[in-house]
Amino acid sequence: MPIKKVIFIVSVFLSILTVFRFVWLNLYTTPNHPHANQGVLDLRNWEQISDSSITLDGEWEFYPNTLLMQRNADPLFPEKGSEFIQVPGNWDFADEASSTYGFGSYRLRILVDQEKGKTYGIRLPNISSSSEVYVNRELIARSGKPGKNRQQYKPLNVPYTTYFTLEEAGEIELVIQVANYDNPRNGGIIRSLKFGLADPLNRDTGFAINVVLVACIIYMLHALYSFIIFLVGNRDRRFLYFSFMIVCVVLGTLIGERLLFAWFPFHFDWSIKVTNLALIAGGYFLLQFIKQQLPDFLRAKLVIPYVTVCGISALVTLFLPASYNLVLTQFYSIVVLIPCILTISVMYRSATWIDKSNILLLLAVISAVYSFIWLLIINVLKIEMISYPFDLMIAMICFATYWFKRYFSTLADSQTMTIQLQEADKRKDDFLVTVAHEMRNPLHGILNISQAVVEREKGTIRKKSVQDLELLITVGRRMSLLLNDLLELERFKENRIAIHPKGVSVHSVAEAVMDMLRFMAHGKTIQLVNRIPSNFPDVFADENRLNQILFNLLYNAVKYSHDGEVSVSAYVQEGWARISIADNGVGIDEEFLDKVFEPYEQASRGAILNDSGIGLGLSICKQLVELHGGILEVSSTLNQGSVFTFTLRLSTPSTQQRDVTSAPTEAGNEQSASAAEAFDGSRDVADENSTSRSIRILAVDDDPVNLKVLESTFSMAPYEIFTATNGQDALSMLDRYKWDIIIADVMMPNMSGYELTSHIRAQYSITELPVLLLTAYNRNEDIEAGFRAGANDYVTKPMNAVELKSRVQSLTKLRRSVSERLRMEAAWLQAQIKPHFIINTFNSIAALGRIDLDRMDALIEELSNYIRLSIDFQNSDGVAPLNDELQLVRSYLFILKERFGDRLHVVWDVDDYIQSDIPPLTIQPLVENAIDHGILKRAKGGEVRIRLKDEGQFIEVSIMDNGEGMDEERLKQLLDRKSGKRSGIGLLNIDRRLKQLYGKGLEIKSKLGEGTTISFKIPKMLN
The missing domain is CATH 3.40.50.2300 (Response regulator)
Structure with missing residues (x-):
């Protein structure tokens, strides 16, 4: 932060503190009132006495070395030897070289209005070092015991309030006897006495005490939460020093107001020691706090001497008497100022150089030092005012704001780092999965080629070469297991693992897994023992996953064992099977047992620490067992072996029948999956071979x-x-x-x-x-x-070749089924039209038989052609010659022309030498649609044009009519498969068949009252 900005902020801050201080001073300063003069205070006719308390400041009559009031004796008022002294103030006995030691009596006559029965009170905050109060020559209160010598004297300086009722109207004679033989700096009435009626005095005194108490409670709450943070956090000593520093501030506040000694009446000697120790400790903890907060700005060569001074001062305070400690109090005040000045300097530099949030710490320290300076000013100038707590409260608020700001900043940084770590973790997982995917392809190639060479050349190459190739295959399989673990963990993270439990024999699965793992035991004197009885109850589990669990656990046991036995055992407990895998291997460190199931964790196992693996097998096992509803546990002793135990629910009678048709859901057991697919695939291949195409x-x-x-x-x-x-x-x-x-x-x-x-x-x-x-x-x-x-x-x-072929065959079968459905749908549509069409044609033949036999013969021939071509099309598979489709259309139009005569006008616009194949019953239904729904809707009929144009690689087929036409809404619904309208089902069938064959369907243009054009394109020759 720029220096000018820091100076500006500090200046504004000090101005605000000063304004608040003067406002408080103005609100709670004792109102103007008469003062004592020549030992008399005249309060007659001063009306505010009933509303507020006043100070008894002024000239009192003082009798040095005289105790006016004697027990069991009349008061002594010598005519000579008295003097007038200013109260409050330190007494100095002139005949004893300005010594503060001695005794004496203060006397003040207070003149009040002529009213009896009123209760007055006097508040005595600080009289050094013992006092007795007499009103109208009666003892009403005391603190300690004044005496003419040290033997008769008992020191006690605590604030106290006393009350009395005025029986005689008009005058109050107040005598305060004081003795001091301990305080070498001050003696007598040091601070202003408060006087007034009982209610105003109680109100003012109670308010002043409550202000101090509330402030101290607030301070202690800050100390408490700082100490709690220290205890429950990472034991950051900044919070410890800060909480102790606040405790010292609270002690200083209570000592300054003399409340601590009112509650806990220490011996006078110890009260002075507690005061000095609080000052020393406050300075020490402040400096230690700054050292922990900003270690780069506070050098050790400054801290060590100060700590030494504090330690020596504390020892001196403990062993010296009160008289010497009182003299050293001023020195200790200077000692406290040293860390305050250092703190301001350090905070200023840190706020301008390092972190602008440190300005809050600078303001907090300035506020605390500002409060301390004002305390000195009030004591020197003897200003009477209620304690002002807000400077220190503001300091606490600044400290708290700084901590909250740091907390939220740290929290934001932590959240950012968490996100970054999560992203890095995800990138790591993605990288590992990508590597696993990329490595699986070449790895499978290596394994397949190696296996093929071994099987093909086993009889021709040397035995050593065969063993090397088999070793290569073994290592490759181990690497394949590692890659499968990586992919499996990714599936768990994405919740893509599903299980299909059924009744499974644990004995059979364990036996099969042990057979698979025997190759790993070569070179080791290890026995693989299956102690699960063959009649052990079936468990309710996914067989492939149980295989995977046992394989990983046994693989782990064999890998970390050199000799001895690796065994599998099981027993039944309360409806669950408890299956244990035990080994005599190197064991696992006790402190690692809690982490053994975490991903990428590997235990420290002596010489086998650098063995292969990345610590995923056990994590996958635990998740698979929990997916079945069981638990996986481990117990181990270093250098003696480990026992892994997991639980699975027993199969109930309703689930004990084996579900042999259920297929594996994941790639965890590739051999089983391949076998199932091979069976289905062989059947599909046979079916496919039976097709002609x-x-x-x-x-x-x-x-x-x-x-x-x-x-x-x-x-x-x-x-x-x-x-x-x-x-x-x-x-x-x-x-x-x-x-x-x-x-x-x-x-x-x-x-x-x-x-x-x-x-x-x-x-x-x-x-x-x-x-x-x-x-x-x-x-x-x-x-x-x-x-x-x-x-x-x-x-x-x-x-997998079998899987790939099976999926291809399934999809092509589906496609052909859909094609067949469309062809049958077209034939069905044509069949719906024929009866009506044929009946009408026969009626026309019957009519022509009576008027024109030649025309009747021609109509019969065209009808015969139409029926023959229709039957041929229904038996066709997929496509038919374009000329056959056009011949069908000609026969159809000849028949209609005979029926409707001049109402139907046909125009053929076909390019020469056009040859191609076309889906059957494509053009004829379109021509029929143009005539029935277009031309014949008009009484005068109309024209239908069939146009086939050569456009290079394609032939454009267009059916145009000048019939009724359609509006936009009807046009949009015509080829909409989701539309509820069924009038366009023939067009929809043609459109779908064309799209299936050529990728493009019908194109329809129409205008209401002007006609419709339907067109599509087909390739010249279909390959």
């Missing part, structure tokens, strides 16, 4: 190796595979050829598999052209992104 596949991947794998997988009948290395090439091939399915990799440059799928879905629906995505990730968000883009299914890399 091949499956045309377009594979899209930027990795040539993956494309080679796909080509190899689909190299045999009934598959026909083509490849593209990017999305743009795939889209260009999409328009030129007809495909049964698209297989696309998700991660490709320029255009991802998701984008390619979106482009495909713009032309083809999900049933018209299936899309199968290949992804290296199996996360929910990746799968969801694929389905959102329009993919039908996905396969996770590394690909």
Whole structure:
């Protein structure tokens, strides 16, 4: 923070403190009143005596070395030897070289109004060092015992208030006898006495005491929460020193107001010692607090001498008598000022150089020092006012504000760091998962190639080479387990683990796992023992997951054991099976047992510390067991072995029948999954081979190796595979050829598999052209992104050939089923029309038989052609020659022309030499629709035009009429599949078949009262 700004803030702050102080002084200063003169205080005719208390300041009559009031004797009022002395003030005995030691009597005559029975009071805050109060020659109160010598004298200086009732009207004779043999600095009436009627005096005294008490309670609350923070936090000594410093402030406040000694009447000697010790301790704790708060700004060479001075001063205070301690009090006040000045300097530098929030600490210290300076001013100038607590309160508020600001700043930093650590942790997990995914593909290739070489060349290569290859396979499998653990942990974090429990034999699973792990025990004298009886009750668990749990625990036991025995045992307890894996290995450190199930944690196991593994197996086991509702525990002794025990619920009779058809849900047991898929896949392949038509596949991947794998997988009948290395090439091939399915990799440059799928879905629906995505990730968000883009299914890399073929066959079967449904729907629609159409045609034939036999013969021939072509189309598969479709239309129009005559005018506009294939019953229903719903709606009829134009690679087919036409709303509903209207179902069927084959459907333009044009495009030759 700039220096000028700091100076400005401090100046404004001091100005505010000064204003508050003077406002308080103005509000609670004793009102102007008569003062004592020549030993007389005249309060007659002073009306404010009934509303407020006053001070008895002024000239009192003083009798040095005389105690006027004697017990059991008349008062002594010598004619000579008295003098007038200013009260309050220190007495000095002239004949004893200004000594404060001695005794004497103060006398004051107070003149009041002529009213009897009033109760008055006197407040005596500080009389050094013992006193007795007499009113009208009667003893009414005392503090200590004044005496003519030290033997007769008993010191006690505490504030007290005494009350009396005036029996004789008009005058109060007040005598205060004082003795002092302990205080070398002050003697006599040191502070102003308060006088007044009982009620005003009680009010003013009570207010002054309550102000001090409230202030001290507030201070102590700050001390308490600081001490609690020290205890429950990280034992930051700043809070400890701060709380002790506040306790010293509270002691100083109570001592200054003499309240502490009123509550706890210490011996006079100890009261002085407590006062000095509070001063010394306050300075010490202040300096230690600043040292802890700003260690860079406070050098040790300044702190150590001061601490030494404080220690010596405390010892001196404890052992010296009160008279010497009183003399040293001024020195101790200077000692306290040293850390105050250092603190202001340090806070100023830290606020201007380091942290601008330190300005709060600077203001707090300034406020506390400001209060101390005013205390000195009040004592020197003998200003009578109620204690002002707000300077110190403001100091506490500044301290508290600083701590809260630091707390929220630290909290914000912690939250930021937490977010950063969480992001770093997520990046770490993502990195590990990515590495695991990327390593699995080449690792599987290495294992497959190695296994193939071993099986193929086992008889031709040396035995040592075979053993090396088998070792390579073993190491690769161990690495594969490690990668599976990484992927499994990611699935747990994303809550993508599902279990399918059923009755499972623990004995059988344990036996199978031990057989798998025997290769790890080579070179070790370890026995794998299955102590679970064969008739042990089945447990209710997911068999694949139980296999995984036992494998990880046994793998862990074998890895950390050199010899001895690794055993599996189980027993039943209250409906649960408790399964234990015990080993004689190196054991686990006791302090590590609580962390052994945390991810990425590995125990310190002596010489095996650097063995393979990253500490995921046990964490996965614990989560899998808890997913089944059980618990996983461990007990271990270092160098003696470990026992891992987990619980699983026993299978009830209703669940003991094995569910052999349930498939694994995750890749945890790849062998079981592959076997299930191989069975289904072989059946699908046989079915597919029975079909007459091949499956045309377009594979899209930027990795040539993956494309080679796909080509190899689909190299045999009934598959026909083509490849593209990017999305743009795939889209260009999409328009030129007809495909049964698209297989696309998700991660490709320029255009991802998701984008390619979106482009495909713009032309083809999900049933018209299936899309199968290949992804290296199996996360929910990746799968969801694929389905959102329009993919039908996905396969996770590394690909399993049987699984891939099965999914391709399922999707192509679905596509063909939809195509067959559309073809049958078209045939059904045509069948709905024929009876009505044929009946009308027969009526026309009957009518022509009576008037024109030649026309009747021609009509019969065209009807025969129409029926023959319709039957051929219903038996066709997918497409038919364009000329056959046009011939059907000609026959249909000839029949209608005979029926409607001049009402129907037909125009043919067909380019020469146009040849192609077309979905059957495509043009004829459109012509029928134009005639029935367009031309014949008009009484005078109209014209229908059939136009086929050659446009290079495509043929545009248009059916135009000048009939009724349609409005915009009807036009929008016509091809809307979700519309409830059913009048356009024939058009909808044609539109869907065209889109399935060519990616584009019907285009309809119409205007109400002017006619309709329906057009579509087909390729010249269908490949």
